[in-house]
Amino acid sequence: MRRARIVAFVLVIMLVGGCGPAGPEVYDDIHFRRADSLLQLMSLEEKAGQMTNIGLTALTQGPFWNDFDTLLLDTAKMQHLLIDQHVGSIQNKGIYPPSKEEWHRIIKSLQQFVLENSHHKIPLLIGMDGVHGATYTAGSTIFPHQIALAASWNPELARITGEVTAYEMRASSQPWNYSPTLDVSMQPLWGRMAETFGEDTYMHKVMGRAFIEGQQGESLSDTTRVAVCPKHFVGYGTPFSGKDRSPAYIPEHYLRQYYIEPFRAAIEQGAVTIMLNSGSVNGVPGHADTYLVNEVLKDELGFKGFVLSDWEDVGRLASMHNVAHDSKEAAKIAVMAGVDMSMVPYDASFARHIIELVNEGEIPMSRIDDAVRRILYVKFKLGLFEQAWNDPAGYTRFGSEEFANESYKAALEAITLLKNENELLPIENKHTKFLITGPGSDALTALNGPWSRTWAGDDPTYDDPDKKTILEAMQDIYGAGNIIHTPGTAYEGEVESRDHLLSKAANVDVIMVCLGERPATEKPSDIDELDLPANQLELVKRLHQSGKPIILVTLQGRPRIIREIEPLADAIFHAYWPGHEGGRALATLIQGKDNPSGKLPYTWPRYSGTLHTYQHKGSDKLDGEFGDGGFNPQWEFGHGLSYTNFTYNGLTLSADTIHTGETLQVRINLRNTGPYNGKEVIQVYLRDLVASITPDDRKLVAFEKVHLAAWETTTLEFLIQYDDLKFVDLNNQWVAERGEFEVLVGGNPTSLNKTSFFYTGESP
Numbered sequence: 001m002r003r004a005r006i007v008a009f010v011l012v013i014m015l016v017g018g019c020g021p022a023g024p025e026v027y028d029d030i031h032f033r034r035a036d037s038l039l040q041l042m043s044l045e046e047k048a049g050q051m052t053n054i055g056l057t058a059l060t061q062g063p064f065w066n067d068f069d070t071l072l073l074d075t076a077k078m079q080h081l082l083i084d085q086h087v088g089s090i091q092n093k094g095i096y097p098p099s100k101e102e103w104h105r106i107i108k109s110l111q112q113f114v115l116e117n118s119h120h121k122i123p124l125l126i127g128m129d130g131v132h133g134a135t136y137t138a139g140s141t142i143f144p145h146q147i148a149l150a151a152s153w154n155p156e157l158a159r160i161t162g163e164v165t166a167y168e169m170r171a172s173s174q175p176w177n178y179s180p181t182l183d184v185s186m187q188p189l190w191g192r193m194a195e196t197f198g199e200d201t202y203m204h205k206v207m208g209r210a211f212i213e214g215q216q217g218e219s220l221s222d223t224t225r226v227a228v229c230p231k232h233f234v235g236y237g238t239p240f241s242g243k244d245r246s247p248a249y250i251p252e253h254y255l256r257q258y259y260i261e262p263f264r265a266a267i268e269q270g271a272v273t274i275m276l277n278s279g280s281v282n283g284v285p286g287h288a289d290t291y292l293v294n295e296v297l298k299d300e301l302g303f304k305g306f307v308l309s310d311w312e313d314v315g316r317l318a319s320m321h322n323v324a325h326d327s328k329e330a331a332k333i334a335v336m337a338g339v340d341m342s343m344v345p346y347d348a349s350f351a352r353h354i355i356e357l358v359n360e361g362e363i364p365m366s367r368i369d370d371a372v373r374r375i376l377y378v379k380f381k382l383g384l385f386e387q388a389w390n391d392p393a394g395y396t397r398f399g400s401e402e403f404a405n406e407s408y409k410a411a412l413e414a415i416t417l418l419k420n421e422n423e424l425l426p427i428e429n430k431h432t433k434f435l436i437t438g439p440g441s442d443a444l445t446a447l448n449g450p451w452s453r454t455w456a457g458d459d460p461t462y463d464d465p466d467k468k469t470i471l472e473a474m475q476d477i478y479g480a481g482n483i484i485h486t487p488g489t490a491y492e493g494e495v496e497s498r499d500h501l502l503s504k505a506a507n508v509d510v511i512m513v514c515l516g517e518r519p520a521t522e523k524p525s526d527i528d529e530l531d532l533p534a535n536q537l538e539l540v541k542r543l544h545q546s547g548k549p550i551i552l553v554t555l556q557g558r559p560r561i562i563r564e565i566e567p568l569a570d571a572i573f574h575a576y577w578p579g580h581e582g583g584r585a586l587a588t589l590i591q592g593k594d595n596p597s598g599k600l601p602y603t604w605p606r607y608s609g610t611l612h613t614y615q616h617k618g619s620d621k622l623d624g625e626f627g628d629g630g631f632n633p634q635w636e637f638g639h640g641l642s643y644t645n646f647t648y649n650g651l652t653l654s655a656d657t658i659h660t661g662e663t664l665q666v667r668i669n670l671r672n673t674g675p676y677n678g679k680e681v682i683q684v685y686l687r688d689l690v691a692s693i694t695p696d697d698r699k700l701v702a703f704e705k706v707h708l709a710a711w712e713t714t715t716l717e718f719l720i721q722y723d724d725l726k727f728v729d730l731n732n733q734w735v736a737e738r739g740e741f742e743v744l745v746g747g748n749p750t751s752l753n754k755t756s757f758f759y760t761g762e763s764p
């Protein structure tokens, strides 16, 4: 519908640099005083137990790695670990996902056991990986992964995802979430990129804050909120080799500029726990890095919550990193480096080491008291002493239609249209005949990815029966009779024969082929090359021979190389791991009942051997004379198409010169030049033209997503803060240098509007 021009005026004040307003007041004296009083009554053994976090299945019948369908607690193990060894924290589950009622049974029994049998009746702190929903509880709402939330460029969706996740975790008596993942990842080979907000620091700050705000709310004692645990401090997301938990080499000034800032923002937002990096940075394992943990995280950033080790990573200082001779020395190194709680997770060996180390004078009691005070503070703050479990019957919105709809909205805004040649999309004709194929076409696991019911998320045993795969969602819209399905190929392996595929394609109008990665995380997500497996590429090549238009859909959390098949597809959607409602959202976008508005949160490389991020340097652009090794990705960070067109004009700045401490107002007009209503992401970048160390090509300093009806016009204003001009110099100081800066604004990274200003380097 064409509308009269509406001129709207939107004032957008973005939070920039390290100077955003602080979040809710988290640290309060009352709870620290309660922690102090309790601490005075505790023995060394009790304190060491509080610093210990074990896996739930260390307390259940059968072996630790069991695949039982019911978790039965083992009283002898509970007595030994929770009472005799005083273990104070439990996490994770076995293979199968319990219902919220079962979680209630298990956690209530554990908490009651401790309250009835222990001296000080200190409740257990139960932690879980609810990284995209309370996904370890059967029947919960599964949201898109973080990378997809980043692709929505809509922090409100991250906030709501956090809020629903917290509600459903509390419905399962879980008050502590190992989320969000704030690992800026400039290494697309790394398999956990999907769990992050992508390659940009500012994106991590904005989305991370929103996600934490949603999870923690105003008060942690609110029994619909959880304590967060941002992870993995710091530098985990850019391993040199691309392999999980492997070494990173990041100069300190880059660590500070790109990787530490999201954690600073998380602390400002009130994060009360933080998990460490399993790998090493510049040769120092994350769990042994006293400079980064004690000096930077705790002293400089003022983090007063507690620091959690990652899984088994204290022991790994000896068994993997070779900086300790044995697990006892490892415990000493980790605790002295600032680790407050160790995710052991199989037994209480860590607690025994701590007791010995203190008795031998190797660890001062003051360090133990500091760690336990931080841990008790979080337990008090969460209100666990008053209420250590939650009644699932009180959480009537759990797994509701309302929550599923929130997940659907997030998926709709995340799914990114990368290509749409000859306006193949949208396909409004409901009688269109499709061939739907590919390993992701009829699998819920392909939508949900890892950390979904199970750790790897690749086991369909735990599929929720009422959720729709892509095939089923397309059948709902276009009718089962109009859709032919054939698997085509698996993630790896044989491809169906050319003749078979062409016979399937003979009578259809359009082919939709859903490719991607088998869900995986951590070590199992390691790959040896970035190219999508050859069999999947071959499937598209064979289908192309039919001459029918092809819609390619990619389901994965990192950019796999598709250079060879990109020209064979008329339309390409990148769906990330969009969650339970992803199939429905994708089908709606194909039909044109909604308009794509996702934009890439990472640079999509064209070649495995040429990996750049959008921040790249001037020397990355060198090409031509000596080959074409320059910056030439398949698609740039920030790229994403719409069914409508957005036109920008009138970029102006409030001044052409600024002084130290001053802010600058950026104004631009935006028009939806029809024919569809739609959302646009306005991206604001800053480019420092000359600096004392090579400046980045540009950096994102603000963004906003707005909805515009067809033909509607709006004017947007953004503020560029003085701090945005800064970078970290070789002395590890944030500095702004005199000179010219460009401001680049737009929705398409290859055609940004540009203007410039001069910074005098002087006070006004």
Ligand code: BGC
Residues within 6 Å of the ligand: 092, 129, 178, 231, 278, 310, 311, 522
């Ligand atoms: C992962 C963490 C996770 C923890 C508990 C580790 O292996 O690296 O991200 O929170 O396990 O499941």
